Amino acid sequence: MSRKPELKGRPELRGRAARLARLLPTGRAQAARTPFVLLVVVLLGGGLIGLLVLNSALSEGAFQLDDLQQETKNLTDEEQALQRDIDAYAAPDALQRRARELGMVPGGDPAFLGPDGKVKGVPSPAAAVRAPLVLAPEALATATVPPPTTAPDPADAAPTPSSASTPGR
Numbered sequence: 001m002s003r004k005p006e007l008k009g010r011p012e013l014r015g016r017a018a019r020l021a022r023l024l025p026t027g028r029a030q031a032a033r034t035p036f037v038l039l040v041v042v043l044l045g046g047g048l049i050g051l052l053v054l055n056s057a058l059s060e061g062a063f064q065l066d067d068l069q070q071e072t073k074n075l076t077d078e079e080q081a082l083q084r085d086i087d088a089y090a091a092p093d094a095l096q097r098r099a100r101e102l103g104m105v106p107g108g109d110p111a112f113l114g115p116d117g118k119v120k121g122v123p124s125p126a127a128a129v130r131a132p133l134v135l136a137p138e139a140l141a142t143a144t145v146p147p148p149t150t151a152p153d154p155a156d157a158a159p160t161p162s163s164a165s166t167p168g169r
Contacts, residue, residue: 105126105127106126107126108123108124108126108127109121109122109123
């Protein structure tokens, strides 16, 4: 009986094991391993560089977001301050004070026109209140003080609609 010589490092296999052993390559696969390792290194390096670029972009976006939030806060504060100023100027007492500074006086009783054209109510003139003349600071240097005027005598004035007699009454 002759025996087949054993291969180096492999014991002699019989039966099913021998058939399976023939399917495996006998040489070392050194050449096929190098491109695989190179591919893995390139993929890992590319992934790390991609993560670095993504992280930088996110950081830049975070800084821009912070700047915009700060600007929004400043503009909101300014808007609220302006709204407070508007509310202060629109208050009734502030309007009345400013109107008096401008020389305005409260109006009298108004009269209204109805849809048919009839006058409803009796109008009265505004009260003659002598308010001090308010001038701008630039005008104070060149302005002269006007002479005080006297109120017209009520007897000389024309009759008002309320004092005039109406026929048929």
